Structures are given as structure tokens and as C-alpha cells.
Amino acid sequence: MAAQNTTGVTISMRISTFFYTVRQGxxxxxxxxxxxxxxxxxxxxCIFLVGLFYMIVTxxxxxxxxxxxxxxxxxxxxxxxxxxxxxxxGELLDQRVEVSKYEFxxxxxxWNSFKDIYFEGNAQxxxxxxxxxxxxxxxxxxxxxxxxxxxxxxxxYLEGVExxxxxxxxxAIADTLTDFNSLxxxxxxxxxxxxxxxxxxxxxxxxxxxxxxxxxxxxxxxLIGATDYFVRAPFVVEGIIIGLIGALIPLGIxxxxxxxxxxxxxxxxxxVGRMMQFLGAREVFHTLVPVALILGVGIxxxxxxxxxxxxxxx
Amino acid sequence: xxxxxxxxxxYSAGIPALNDVSLRIEEGEFVFIVGDSGSGKSTLIRxxxxxxxxxxxxxxxxxxxxxxxxxxxxxxxxxxxxVVFQDFLLLKDRNIYDNVAFAQKIIGVSNRAIRxxxxxxxxxxxxxxxxxxxxxxxxxxxxxRVAIARALINKPKILLADEPTGNLDNxxxxxxxxxxxxxNERGTTVVVVTHNLEIVRAMKKRVITLKQGVVVSDTxxxxxxxxxxxxxxxxxxxxxxxxxx
Numbered sequence: 376m377a378a379q380n381t382t383g384v385t386i387s388m389r390i391s392t393f394f395y396t397v398r399q400g401x402x403x404x405x406x407x408x409x410x411x412x413x414x415x416x417x418x419x420x421c422i423f424l425v426g427l428f429y430m431i432v433t434x435x436x437x438x439x440x441x442x443x444x445x446x447x448x449x450x451x452x453x454x455x456x457x458x459x460x461x462x463x464x465g466e467l468l469d470q471r472v473e474v475s476k477y478e479f480x481x482x483x484x485x486w487n488s489f490k491d492i493y494f495e496g497n498a499q500x501x502x503x504x505x506x507x508x509x510x511x512x513x514x515x516x517x518x519x520x521x522x523x524x525x526x527x528x529x530x531x532y533l534e535g536v537e538x539x540x541x542x543x544x545x546x547a548i549a550d551t552l553t554d555f556n557s558l559x560x561x562x563x564x565x566x567x568x569x570x571x572x573x574x575x576x577x578x579x580x581x582x583x584x585x586x587x588x589x590x591x592x593x594x595x596x597x598l599i600g601a602t603d604y605f606v607r608a609p610f611v612v613e614g615i616i617i618g619l620i621g622a623l624i625p626l627g628i629x630x631x632x633x634x635x636x637x638x639x640x641x642x643x644x645x646x647v648g649r650m651m652q653f654l655g656a657r658e659v660f661h662t663l664v665p666v667a668l669i670l671g672v673g674i675x676x677x678x679x680x681x682x683x684x685x686x687x688x689x
Numbered sequence: 690x691x692x693x694x695x696x697x698x699x700y701s702a703g704i705p706a707l708n709d710v711s712l713r714i715e716e717g718e719f720v721f722i723v724g725d726s727g728s729g730k731s732t733l734i735r736x737x738x739x740x741x742x743x744x745x746x747x748x749x750x751x752x753x754x755x756x757x758x759x760x761x762x763x764x765x766x767x768x769x770x771x772v773v774f775q776d777f778l779l780l781k782d783r784n785i786y787d788n789v790a791f792a793q794k795i796i797g798v799s800n801r802a803i804r805x806x807x808x809x810x811x812x813x814x815x816x817x818x819x820x821x822x823x824x825x826x827x828x829x830x831x832x833x834r835v836a837i838a839r840a841l842i843n844k845p846k847i848l849l850a851d852e853p854t855g856n857l858d859n860x861x862x863x864x865x866x867x868x869x870x871x872x873n874e875r876g877t878t879v880v881v882v883t884h885n886l887e888i889v890r891a892m893k894k895r896v897i898t899l900k901q902g903v904v905v906s907d908t909x910x911x912x913x914x915x916x917x918x919x920x921x922x923x924x925x926x927x928x929x930x931x932x933x934x
Binding site: 392 | 738766767778783792795797800839843
């Protein structure tokens, strides 16, 4: 019974200590207004830059992806190929991971499409070919891919498939898109690295100011018998709150900016708008919100721990 | 209660701050520790708080050998010792109620008990009416009273005071020392490090004198005619101790 009471008291003490440290975390933000403001401003600036860059990169990637998905390999068949073999080739395409979809065009469809384009307004000339399709051997598959850089591999494979006469591909477009994709990749990695360094520099500077302001406070607490947890917890809470605010502010700004800018570009520059399909805000922020929150809270947490770690050994 | 056996403390280079110091302070005693700057007084206080580790020798407080206390046990050990510093070391961003309550919070005292204990303690040091003031709104003497209230709220057996009157005028210094004496009369062992020889002379307590890290005298006898015997042969002008540095 006595043991139960002791446990009860200990738990209630822990709960009360927990709430006390959370309250102190909030109070610390207010007590150290200038430091909190500087930390939030630094965090906001860093996360804003990262978010802005992320929005640009994802839109670029989406546009490249759109361009890629419009590029197809055309697979032409041997003369006199059976319908069953064409279907079998279709099944082989189904098994290839790099293939996103394929469309079959029969010889008649190919001829009709040709007529529409080249004999427009000259039906008589077209009629002279009646019953004798000049494109009789032009049945084909248009094969679209997930990743344009795999075009070469797929083409080589298809050329070796029985019943395939010819594979038509556009190396120039594929190479350009592949190069552009890797360029975007390298530039993103470079800029993210630079932003990361800038963020670390700014945040470590802010933390150094914080350390000096708090050195005495931590020493006092330790000298009168506060445990490491008791000293550290309010700092950690403070770091998390600063991180959260420092992430939510730039997210809010970025959201408004994104909506306004995409609306503006699509409205004012209709040509650009047709060329560039912007991703929806929901799509962009679906990833950006958790990334920014993790970044903010993570930096706040690590920053606060670094701030106090050196001074706990009193 | 407090025992030092052949304790030495050397910092990275130079003469040791404390050199083979042995002394014993019994429960309920009131002891002054005097000496010039660099004599090792503050080092002694920091060793007693386990803020520093001795280079050699053993320190025992309340029957516990300090070198057996693990790092995570230090907070619990310190809660049994009240401590007061020359520059008060109050949390500047909190009012005096919160400064005193903090010492109770860290040992998990309930809010209800804190609301009862803190005003009582502030009354004892004569500051009940100023519980909402911040440290910077108080005089030096008042700030030191807050520090004493904080040091005593958890009813420690020992009160260590490092130059408690160093930043105070004469009147305030006397008030603080009277308060210390009152605390001692209630049973707390009080160890005061000080420069203020006028107070030391007048209070007629045990005086331990340190010089260059060595105990040069330990006496309860004060000689008006030969004050230098009390202070290890250092120059004495009848008032504060004169630094030889």
C-alpha cells in the first residue's frame, strides 16, 4: 500500500514536473524575446529559401516528366505478322517496367490519319488508293516510357523481338531530356547544399548568442540542485516551439506566394501557361509541409541541445 | 559534517589553489573562512559543492564521501546544501517568488506546498511584500536576502556563503550577517567566506585563514592586539582585508 502511494506520488510529481517544464519552455520564449525573435526569423528565412527552391525544382521536374511522357518509341512489325503475334508483343511490353503505356495503331488507322493530314481537301486523290492501302505494313505500337533515359535499352530489346521490323526512336529528344533532368538534379543538390550551409551558419550564430545569455542561468540551476532533465527540458520545449513557428510562418508565406504566382503566370502569360503546367498547391505542399516541419523542429531540437550540452557539466 | 583530508586542487598550471588542506567543521558550527584573493577560498566552496573535483585528498559531507558521488547523483547531493554567492546569482528574468519557488520545484514539491512555503520563507527574510518584484528592482541587500531564502527553503543542513556581503554596504552587510547568525541558531551549519574583517572580529566565531592554498590558522580566539595572527600574518588595516596581490 505504502509502495503504491509512493509510486502514485512519484508519478504525480513527474506529471507536475512535465507540465512545469512545458510552461517554462513557453515562458522562456517570452522572457528571451530578442533571442526567440532572432531564432524564429533565422529559421523562417532558411525554411523559406529551402521551400521556395523545392517548389521551383518540383515544378521543373514535373514539367520535364510531362515532356518525357509525350515522347514515344514506334514499333513497326514484319510484313504479314499475325494478330496473335502483335498481341504477344503487347504482352511483352506489359512486362517491361520502363513502359508506362502503349497504343496500337492499325494499318487502316495509320492510312486514315495520313489521308487526313496530307490529302485534306483532295478526297479524290485519296480515293485513288481505295482498296490498296499504301501503308499496309504500317501497323505499329506507340510505346511511352516512365524514364526517357531507358529509351536506348528498350529499343535494343524490342529490335531483338521476333516479328519486329523496325523501332523508331528520337535520340535527340531523349538525350536532351535526360541531360536536362540530370542538370536539374545536380543544380538542386548544389543549391540545397549551399542553403543547408547558410542555414547551419545562421542558426549556429543565433545559438552562440543564446549560449552566452543562458550560461549563468544554467549554472545557477545546476548549483541549487536541478537535474540535467530539469534544466534541459524547458530549453528543448523552447527549441521545438521556435522550430514549429519558424516552419509555419514560411509555409504560410510560401503557400500564398505559390497560389498568387501560379495564378499570375497562367493568367498573364498564356503562352507560358500552356507550355508549363504548374503542379497544384496541394501536391507541392503535401511534401513540403512535413519536410519543413521536420526541418524546423529538428533544427530547434538540435540547436537547443547544443546550447545547453556544454553548460550542463557544472 | 564537513571534513577535508589532505585536499589539494591544482588548475592546469601554476601554484595549486589548495595545498594539502585538512579541516573539520562540526554540525551546527558557524565558521568564517578568510584569506586574500587567490588564497583558495572560492575553490574550497566550489569543491564543497562538487562543482570542482580535488586533485588529491578526500572530502566528506554529511557522512558522504564526495568522490563516491556519481554525476547523476550530484543534484540530489546539492539540494542538501544551501548556497549563497557574492553576486546573488538570481534568475534575473523571474520575480523573487519564482526564484525561491524554483528551488522547491526542482525537488518536486507540490504547488500547494510551494504556495505555503515560499511566502513563509520570504517573511523570514523580510521580503514578503516584494514577492512580485524582479531582482533588478531590489537593492543588493534585498537580492542577497532572496538568495538566502532560496538557499534555505529546502531546509538544508549546511549553508555555504561565498562573500555574501562583498557587494553590500555596511548596514546591509550587518543585516545579512545577523540573518546568517539567526539561521545558525536554528541549527544550520553555516560556512561564510568573507573579506570583511570587521564583521569577523565582531561576531567572535571560529575563523579559518587560508593563504596561498594553505590553512595558516584555525582559531576561535580573536586577538584585538594582534589581528595578523588571525589572518596568517597578512597586512591588516583594521577594516577589510588588504589584498597582497
